Amino acid sequence: MSVASKTLVPAPARHPAAPGFALTTGGRRLIARGLGSRVLTPAAGGEHPDSTFQSAVRDAFAQAHAAGQDRPILVGAIPFDLSQPSSLYVPAEYEWQDIGEDTSPDHEAPPVPALLSQSSQPSEADYQRMVEQALSQFGRSPLRKVVLSVIRELRFDGPIDVDALAARLKRLNATGYHYRVPLPGGGDLVGVTPELLLRKRGDAIETNPLAGSARRDPADPLQDKAIGAALERSKKDLYEHRLVVEAIGAALAPHCRELDIPAGPSLIQTAKLWHLSTRIAGRVTDPSMNALQLACLLHPTPAVCGHPRQEAVNLLRFVERFDRGPFAGMVGWCDESGDGEWLVTLRCGVVDRDRVRLFAGAGIVEGSEPAKEWSEIETKLSTMLTAFGLDDGNRPERP
Numbered sequence: 001m002s003v004a005s006k007t008l009v010p011a012p013a014r015h016p017a018a019p020g021f022a023l024t025t026g027g028r029r030l031i032a033r034g035l036g037s038r039v040l041t042p043a044a045g046g047e048h049p050d051s052t053f054q055s056a057v058r059d060a061f062a063q064a065h066a067a068g069q070d071r072p073i074l075v076g077a078i079p080f081d082l083s084q085p086s087s088l089y090v091p092a093e094y095e096w097q098d099i100g101e102d103t104s105p106d107h108e109a110p111p112v113p114a115l116l117s118q119s120s121q122p123s124e125a126d127y128q129r130m131v132e133q134a135l136s137q138f139g140r141s142p143l144r145k146v147v148l149s150v151i152r153e154l155r156f157d158g159p160i161d162v163d164a165l166a167a168r169l170k171r172l173n174a175t176g177y178h179y180r181v182p183l184p185g186g187g188d189l190v191g192v193t194p195e196l197l198l199r200k201r202g203d204a205i206e207t208n209p210l211a212g213s214a215r216r217d218p219a220d221p222l223q224d225k226a227i228g229a230a231l232e233r234s235k236k237d238l239y240e241h242r243l244v245v246e247a248i249g250a251a252l253a254p255h256c257r258e259l260d261i262p263a264g265p266s267l268i269q270t271a272k273l274w275h276l277s278t279r280i281a282g283r284v285t286d287p288s289m290n291a292l293q294l295a296c297l298l299h300p301t302p303a304v305c306g307h308p309r310q311e312a313v314n315l316l317r318f319v320e321r322f323d324r325g326p327f328a329g330m331v332g333w334c335d336e337s338g339d340g341e342w343l344v345t346l347r348c349g350v351v352d353r354d355r356v357r358l359f360a361g362a363g364i365v366e367g368s369e370p371a372k373e374w375s376e377i378e379t380k381l382s383t384m385l386t387a388f389g390l391d392d393g394n395r396p397e398r399p
């Protein structure tokens with residue numbers, strides 16, 4: 001394999017090599033191996049430099065130096081619920097590869113084991129009832145948006161090969177941030193997300209919220225384009241998107257000396273979906289504010305939770321009967337200088353031998369229709385299902 005920008009930090013022989021972390025971003029792939037110090041401290045309050053979480057991060061970097069690493073980074077995932085333990089660690093070694101120069105052959109893909117069972121929580125009928133419940137709140141409470149999600153549990157007749165799954169996702173999804181995180185409790189988080197929560201380099205920051213979605217029809221390019229154009233004009237989706245952008249702008253503005261928020265969204269596409277997207281760029285007033293502080297400040301955005309945040313959390317506690325775990329949290333890396341990238345953990349699954357949990361959510365606002373929101377959930381799940389050879393076969397709606 002030819003490696004362009006390689007930063008190989010020697011492994012302190014303290015821990016056996018752990019299965020790896022990988023993240024594809026901006027034409028490069030970060031690959032980390034071996035386990036240095038873990039950060040399991042919940043990230044709640046992580047926007048404050050003197051929080052328990054930020055001090056645990058500083059401790060982990062200090063331990064890495066003590067073990068002989070001179071440029072340690074922190075990688076991993078933070079769950080949706082910041083009061084739950086983080087899944088972060090300083091890898092013993094890491095390298096950045098230029099994707100264009102990756103000449104390694106695609107992983108020899110063994111066949112996916114046979115599917116034994118598949119179940120959704122909530123069921124389609126219950127999900128649609130949840131949407132009705134959310135809709136009934138909009139007129140008579142401050143709630144304006146809530147993201148309702150679904151967990152789909154799959155059981156196979158043998159263990160899932162995570163390398164092969166990641167390789168199939170790579171083949172099926174030319175765009176997006178591909179990621180893979182070994183979880184401290186066992187199993188791997190695997191996915192390909194289109195959404196950037198926060199990137200920081202020096203004092204420059206970027207975020208790219210998405211909200212408003214439509215299922216693509218790539219087999220029929222004219223139809224596919226028409227679906228995208230209809231999404232761009234959809235009042236309901238533009239409203240759903242605007243709520244996210246306004247909340248992010250309000251959270252960032254007090255910390256930025258420059259903030260550029262485009263007047264309206266543009267369209268982006270994944271292999272399965274069109275999304276409304278806004279690229280926001282800025283410069284922080286205090287350059288010592290690190291990427292994780294800023295990511296914790298933004299999380300959870302209304303793209304994955306709702307608006308206003310507390311009203312949405314209250315409703316979610318009441319109607320969402322499962323633990324989102326890492327889904328709709330953040331995944332990424334950062335270094336000691338405060339630079340880093342945190343992506344929104346979407347289009348993902350947790351793979352634990354023969355068991356897989358997939359997740360997807362959809363933003364509900366005034367004007368949402370229960371049946372359409374369920375079909376959006378199925379489309380979002382199909383990113384992962386296709387990589388298991390299990391697509392739902394839904395046809396896109398005609399705009």
Ligand SMILES: C=C(O[C@@H]1C=C(C(=O)O)C=C[C@H]1O)C(=O)O
Binds near residue numbers: 363380
């Ligand atoms: C919650 C998900 O996606 C989020 C919700 C979107 C929407 O409701 O339109 C679009 C992109 C993401 O911000 C998911 O993929 O599961």
